[in-house]
Amino acid sequence: MKYALITGASGGIGREIATALAKEGYGLYLHYHKNEDSIDQLREEFGHSTTWKIQADLSHKSGVADIVNQVLHPIDVLILNSGASFFGLLTDMTDSKVDEMIQLHLTSPLLLTKAFLPTMIQKKTGKIAVISSIWGVTGASCEVLYSTVKGGLNTFVKALAKEVAPSGINVNGVAPGAITTSMMSQFDKDEIASLCEDIPMGRLGKPEEVADLVTFLISEKASYINGQIININGAWYC
Structure with a gap:
């Protein structure tokens, strides 16, 4: 059996x-921060014998060790998906919030990867998929720090892929646009409708559409795709 770790599961x-x-x-190792019920539901659906839940706050320095210490198998697939948005002016952000966002989106993913890479390199195989954002590609007003850290993740993908490709490891990023997740709850119905008018396909994306892309990228069908940031946004930004 192969094992995958998904942060923000x-x-x-x-x-x-x-x-x-x-x-x-x-x-599956399923990481969560606060929503334990969601993980318990998944484990009931998949079976407890092949899934493990891990609680950790990746916006704090202790979060990486909390995950690494609970993983009992070599990780074949690492999905770096944890994230949180901040909508507002950069000048309105507290210094502590800046530190938390950088830890969550950049430092923790990098250190988690560092922890699980040696086994992948030894086995000469491994798949890493990073969930970035459209704003990491093009930037967004009132989401300056979020855009910055996601842009950093994109460069992380490109650089790491060059470093570990000789070891048979694929590293790719997925940059979703507007997807129907809890991050969209900050917008009301009128704002969502206006947003959909700006998207050429006329709708928000679905989480399962992002999952389909990730599943493809970690499959052998995508064995020669490496170091890429793939946009999935309904032609919103091309």
Whole structure:
């Protein structure tokens, strides 16, 4: 059996990725921060014998060790999906919030990857998929720090892929646009409708559409795709 670790598995996109990988027969380590009920529901659906839940706050320095210390198998697939948005002016952000966002989106993913890479390198195989954002590609007013950290993740993907490709490891990023997840709850119906008018396909994306792309990228069908940031946004930004 192959094993996958999914950070942020309790959220909309994370749940769909977990569901897709369970169908592929992976043993799953499902990370969450607060929404334990969501993870328990997944484990009931998939079976407790092939899934493990891990609680950790990746916006704090202790979060990475909390995950690493609970993983009992070599990780074949690492899905870096944890994230949180902040909508507002950069000048309105507290310094502590800046530190938390950088830890959550950049430092923790990098250190988690560092922890699980040696086994992948030894086995000469491994798949890493990073969930970024459209704003990491093009930037967004009132989401300056979020855009910055997601942009950093995109560069992380490109650089790491060059470093580990000789070891048979694929590293790719997925940059979703507007997806129907809890992150969209900050917008009301009129704002969502206006947003959909700006998207050429006229709708928000679905979490399962992101999961389908991730599943493809970690499959052997995508064995020669490496170091890429793939946009999935309904032609909103091309």
